[in-house]
Amino acid sequence: MVTSISVATRSPGLHEITGDIQAAVVDSGVVEGLCTVMVQHTSASLTIQENADPSARRDLEAWLSRLVTENDPLYTHTDEGPDDMPSHIKAALTATTLSIPVASGRLCLGTWQGVYLWEHRRRGSLRRCVVHIGG
Amino acid sequence: MVTSISVATRSPGLHEITGDIQAAVVDSGVVEGLCTVMVQHTSASLTIQENADPSARRDLEAWLSRLVTENDPLYTHTDEGPDDMPSHIKAALTATTLSIPVASGRLCLGTWQGVYLWEHRRRGSLRRCVVHIGG
Amino acid sequence: MVTSISVATRSPGLHEITGDIQAAVVDSGVVEGLCTVMVQHTSASLTIQENADPSARRDLEAWLSRLVTENDPLYTHTDEGPDDMPSHIKAALTATTLSIPVASGRLCLGTWQGVYLWEHRRRGSLRRCVVHIGG
Numbered sequence: 075m076v077t078s079i080s081v082a083t084r085s086p087g088l089h090e091i092t093g094d095i096q097a098a099v100v101d102s103g104v105v106e107g108l109c110t111v112m113v114q115h116t117s118a119s120l121t122i123q124e125n126a127d128p129s130a131r132r133d134l135e136a137w138l139s140r141l142v143t144e145n146d147p148l149y150t151h152t153d154e155g156p157d158d159m160p161s162h163i164k165a166a167l168t169a170t171t172l173s174i175p176v177a178s179g180r181l182c183l184g185t186w187q188g189v190y191l192w193e194h195r196r197r198g199s200l201r202r203c204v205v206h207i208g209g
Numbered sequence: 210m211v212t213s214i215s216v217a218t219r220s221p222g223l224h225e226i227t228g229d230i231q232a233a234v235v236d237s238g239v240v241e242g243l244c245t246v247m248v249q250h251t252s253a254s255l256t257i258q259e260n261a262d263p264s265a266r267r268d269l270e271a272w273l274s275r276l277v278t279e280n281d282p283l284y285t286h287t288d289e290g291p292d293d294m295p296s297h298i299k300a301a302l303t304a305t306t307l308s309i310p311v312a313s314g315r316l317c318l319g320t321w322q323g324v325y326l327w328e329h330r331r332r333g334s335l336r337r338c339v340v341h342i343g344g
Numbered sequence: 345m346v347t348s349i350s351v352a353t354r355s356p357g358l359h360e361i362t363g364d365i366q367a368a369v370v371d372s373g374v375v376e377g378l379c380t381v382m383v384q385h386t387s388a389s390l391t392i393q394e395n396a397d398p399s400a401r402r403d404l405e406a407w408l409s410r411l412v413t414e415n416d417p418l419y420t421h422t423d424e425g426p427d428d429m430p431s432h433i434k435a436a437l438t439a440t441t442l443s444i445p446v447a448s449g450r451l452c453l454g455t456w457q458g459v460y461l462w463e464h465r466r467r468g469s470l471r472r473c474v475v476h477i478g479g
Binding site: 123183 | 423
């Protein structure tokens with residue numbers, strides 16, 4: 075089954091989508107199989123990260139934004155704003171697609187793992203992920 | 210179906226392979242499913258990036274090459290040339306495998322997304338990707 | 345088929361799991377298909393890297409540990425020790441899931457490719473990967 079989920083982001087950083095993906099797995103009726111998520115944008119990405127303490131996710135965002143700065147004189151691709159080229163670089167350094175095994179109708183995530191859409195643009199956007207669930 | 214595609218690269222940077230992968234999907238006859246691409250090298254990688262403005266891809270290459278420099282005194286793995294160890298690091302920081310949902314016989318890419326083989330060696334090479342397409 | 349493999353790590357760096365995954369493929373009986381591996385932790389990750397010269401893997405670990413330092417004043421997530429937040433960042437920059445095509449009952453890896461669990465905590469741990477193998 076191929077379906078999609080949408081996430082309205084309003085700021086940079088990690089937005090949890092574990093519940094949306096798990097709901098798609100339930101809808102598919104697949105009990106054992108594989109669930110693949112792909113974000114359809116190049117200025118947002120995906121990550122599986124700690125779901126317990128929000129400080130870990132804030133530090134991740136802060137660390138990556140310090141590594142990949144705005145207004146770097148190296149950039150020539152600047153027409154879409156100072157946060158556009160850093161967004162593409164951040165997306166390349168993280169993940170665009172993730173594949174998660176499914177067993178007993180549930181995503182086989184570890185105890186402390188959540189799935190996140192990582193918004194890299196300052197103002198966010200309506201982000202779409204395509205989800206494939208196979209038996 | 211498992212098949213492969215080959216790309217002859219002659220310089221570092223992003224080489225588009227979207228058309229080759231889409232052609233493999235058509236050949237497979239799969240209408241709805243999942244297409245997985247894996248690059249069979251450790252000094253080249255894969256990325257899904259903006260397909261519109263080539264300046265974004267040039268900036269990506271320039272940024273990553275500034276982060277991961279040649280002739281870093283940290284390197285001990287130097288027998289295969291000054292561009293070898295940086296290539297392995299760049300591959301580790303980007304993607305070796307990508308899985309893209311397929312619907313209506315087409316890769317479910319976003320409007321501005323293309324699939325790229327990212328060459329990290331100075332002189333390029335004949336690069337091979339294995340492609341799995343499942344229904 | 346969904347199964348799992350466990351790896352006891354005692355130090356940071358790359359621990360090869362190619363043999364364990366290939367054994368799971370043989371057990372599954374799948375001759376042509378796709379094998380997906382997901383690490384169930386957020387302070388360890390996965391990578392496909394050069395399997396020939398161990399110096400390449402040591403340099404990878406050294407380079408990433410120099411980029412992502414302990415005791416960075418940026419970190420606020422410090423309760424779990426000085427190596428915890430760097431581990432999450434390193435995991436985000438590498439891979440949590442990998443999908444490898446299977447043909448003739450074998451992982452379609454390139455000649456010089458091995459699959460590695462990348463331990464990021466100082467003392468290591470018992471790490472678990474979930475493996476899905478589909479026909």
